[in-house]
Amino acid sequence: MADALTGPSGPPPKRIFSRTNIMLYGTLLVVSIYYLLPLYVMVVTSLKGMPEIRLGNIFAPPLEVTFEPWVKAWSEACTGINCDGLSRGFWNSVKILVPSCALSIAVASVNGYALARWKFKGSELFFSILIVGAFIPYQTMLYPLVIILRELGLMGKLGGLVLVHTVFGMPILTLLFRNYFAGIPEDLFKAARVDGAGFWGIYFRIMLPMSLPIFVVALILQVTGIWNDFLFGVIYTKPATYPMTVQLNNIVNSVQGIKEYNVNMAATLLTGGVPLILYFISGKLFVRGIAAGAVKG
């Protein structure tokens, strides 16, 4: 099934220079400009010196390429009295990212599996509430969460932050996993049951080995969300363990004299680097995973 998903299935175009083809590639190129324009502006700006930026034209390529803003964003930009740039938070972000992704994906995959294959009374109701939960703005849950974490003794600990990411990642991830597992052929499931495999047995021996694409999707969504998270990251950590986004916020929102746009742009590109790289390397797997997770209802 998954193999069938890799190839395009639309009607194949006939000749290379047919009218349809010119229209097709023309449209794609024009649309690409819209998507690439901000990236172009960011990259170009991050390579300019401040005097050149003051000249005004944000689209002009740099007359003199400088990597100074990148160096500054990474290791010199000041946030408060600390002037060591984004490098300060990079490893902190990684330390938050790894356990948060691992736990939230593990929990959501088991949830999705239970919902798809082992329904029990009320399971659909919980799932419906979960989906509604996806619509609640995080900020309104701030105080209830603070109270819950305080009672659990997890306030200010990495565990608390991991828990929060698990909770807020659950709705969408569970939806995707549930759809994916529902799409795995029933026969496999039945055969395993006949062989006497139970809930966990089937999960680990049948479901897991087949689910690489959906795990890639979950990973991409969670890495993007957790890596870019600012609010929870700053509340549930301390200055020594602030994630990178806190420094990004401080660099972009601190206004030291004239805004150093070049440093801001470099800082942004550096912070966005981790999810971006993941997108590039995951390539087709992402679409395959989404295909499997979203298609079956």
Next chain:
Amino acid sequence: MNQTNHSKRPPQLFKNLSAKIASIPMILTTMVVFVGGTTWTVVHSFTNSKLLPKLNFVGLDQYERLWSSRRWLISIENLAVFGFFSLILMMVIGFFLATLLDRKVRGENIFRTIFLYPFALSFIVTGLAWQWILNPDLGLQQVMHDLGWTSFEFNPLNSGDTVIYGLLIAAMWQGTGLIMVIMLAGLRGIDDDIWKAARVDGIGTVKTYIKIIIPMMRPVFVTALVIVASGIIKLYDLVVALTNGGPGLSSEVPAKYVINYMFRAQNLGQGFAASTMMLVTVAIILIPWAYLEFGGKDNG
């Protein structure tokens, strides 16, 4: 498509038990965090809590004030306009791009990555980059003027009438990529035979998409809809980064009202009343639908 059949439930009790045990995290999350937290919020919306949550009940005072606040009314109207256009544009653009990429395009990987990458960047920066491009003295308008087209006017962010469209431009840029991937995935899941059959019957490409393909992709549209709609309701960061609600109050949105009154005005009661209104709206639309969509039909 191939709906799974669950008429044969696991016979032994203990097996179902492990499913229940495995679902404990989900049950706790829904009951404690979502239901519990929401109830807590609703209860406190009837109080005059200021900086700290307290239980001094004041009846419907917070709601009366909420509905007489111009800013709240403007926020709701803005969200309605933004939501309407954003829902339609996201779906249409997402689907359209997906159909383009589905036509055995050379360099599909490159195009797909180009459409998707904005999703990886934080809103703070999306806002900043678009602020520049839409800035009349720095961005597009200036470039057109420099090229000699001096009558060209493109300045959506500086007028209350157009600022919402400025937000839309940035929101589409950020979000359509993911929807496109979801739609593309859906298209890839459709059997080649359907295309062959349509061609044999002499049905045109566009007509095939509308009449046959789209109805088959219902679950895909549902997933996309959940993602887009939840993003619309929560719209906050992008507004803060791009316009901060301005000019004046013309790009204020409900989530921003909630957060501002909770933390800036230190009137938790007011913030909770506003978020309760948001939740009630979501619940009225969503719960029956979610139950039908995810609950009802699989039991058959």
Next chain:
Amino acid sequence: MQKHVKALGLSMALAVPQMATSADLEVTHWWTSGGEAAAVKEFAKAFNATGNNWVDGAIAGSGGTARPIIISRILGGDPMAATQLNHGRQAEELIEAGLMTDLTELAEKEGWKDIVNPSSLLDSCTFEGRIYCVPVNIHSGQWIWLSHGAFETAGLDVPADWNEFVAAAPKLEEAGILPLAMGQQGWQQNLAFGAITIGVAGIDAWRKVSVERDASAAAGPEYKAVFEAVAAARELARESNVQDWNQATNLVITNKAGGQIMGDWAQGEFQVAGQVAGKDYTCLPGLGINEILDTGGDAFYFPVVKDEETKKAQLELASLLISPEVQVAFNLKKGSLPVRGDIDLSSANDCMQKGLKILADGNVLPSGDQNLSPDTQTQIEDLMAEFWSSTMSAADAQEAYVAIIADSE
């Protein structure tokens, strides 16, 4: 609990001079702009010199971003050791809940009552007779900052008050200069409204409305004049499309705008840009009409913590923040006025001297933080945001304003 803390406070305050601690103290604040960061560094330097360690928890984006974080941390039972908060009514509830350290013993021992000037600063730190925060500076919002270069370009003398400024505006426009720089954010527009109020309506009308919350005074002729003046100012700032306050200040520094109404923190930006007061720019307190300033400012609070070493270090820091040397070093960098009346600030520049003189003469009003609740202020900010960016008439705005004052508590 409360008593326990108080008793400890006493024993420790007495012990401070003899016994140096060496604790890591996490300090949260939102001072991240150029001048602000330089000022905070003075605190950190002085504190580290005592053998302790200042762990900086800067969060950029003004109080609006930082406050939920600070309050969540305190509520969650895992607070920072010290935090910036605007004093006044903001922290009352946290104090009531017993979450803030009582500094009364230390304050009495060091005689804060006698050294803090104006005394209203300490009053805002006081709750039911006990002192809970250390005021560190005085900020006032009633200033207009004028660019010498801009007026030179237009062939004009630098105005001496708001009325002259308004009269000079057409000439500035002719010379292609924006008369009034204004960041497009509600609080800045509200600040300008406040400054114009003091200038145009005068202190008595202001007191009736802002302190006594007299809605009929807000509907009166003095305030009518205020709203008309603000409507006129709105036209002068029509072409201003910057966002942040210091971007607007930068327009004045670079002679692109004639002036800006902003608090005395703008001073720090001129300083960082190497400009000299009286030569490159002029500042007029009270818009040059009524030389009266408010006395808002920042204060540090010390959430109750469990660790004994940290408790000691908290008191050390509290004592240090208000000590003469640190006050001078910090406020010179920050561009704000010191909270002590007994220190020599002859090294301060022209603008700060003006402020000090007004302070010494006692021409001060309590700041909005000490009168209107944050809730009311937010509503007024919303109104001002709408008013400044629309064509709303002065009369309509006044009507809405009266309704807000009538509802305020």
